[in-house]
Amino acid sequence: MTTQKAAELAPSAARAARRGGYAYVGGVRIDAVDMRGALEHIERLVSAGRSAYVVTPNVDHIIRAQTDPHYAQIVRGADLVLADGQPLVWASKLRGTPLPGRVAGSDLFPLLCQRAAARGWRVFFMGGAPGAADSAKDVLTKRHPGLDVCGTYCPPMGFEQDARELRKAIEAVRAAGAQIVLVGLGSPKQERWIVEHQAEYGPAVSIGIGVSFSFVAGDVRRAPRWMQRCGLEWLHRLLQEPGRLWKRYLVNGWRFLPILLRDLMGRSNPRA
8 A cells, every 4th residue: 555545544634633432343443423413523524625434334344344454444534433233333332332323324314415405515426226326316305305416426337447437437426516425336345436536526525325325216125123223134135135145144244253252352453
């Protein structure tokens, strides 16, 4: 990694200076805020008028941060880190540094759009399944008449490896002049894309939101509330897409247990 890239991924001044509690899970620092606090912090970032980004880790992200130093640095450099997964909240309580609750990206997305409508912020939808961002735009602009979705763009699969397609995606975001860029490319692609290119598309608060466009559009059904509260949303997603997600949840997911045990024994070194 170059010195320049390392500097870009270092903890931001805003994050380093931010007051408030936090918890470490698997060496990943997570901000101790509830949904209201998350929305208020994002509002401050938008008002600052500079480039910033938010990450919403779940168990899969914590596991990845153990073996992927570049991804761990991306999380470390974020202006706000929110506990997307319920198991992270449980883990924080077991460690004696309880997080106030889960702040799922899929819950944050529509609430942030509601606030954007009230504040007059320009929002851009990047990525998602074909047609999902446009459908989500239709749903949310009807729900919140003042919402300014200043653009959507769904790049082709593998666009990040094609210089021409990559430039088209960056230019689409840049030309829109958005204050908030919501990126649905899946993790870790969405976080990497944000960090590598946010300086090119102008000052905005960028947030990776995974499959949330499809949830709002109604193309993918989200888990029932009781499953979300019980930390079983992963099971619902697995049943929806077993071919794509079986390894993540049935193989890699078990790697969280030794990570949690190291945390409880005080042997986990903060990485992010």
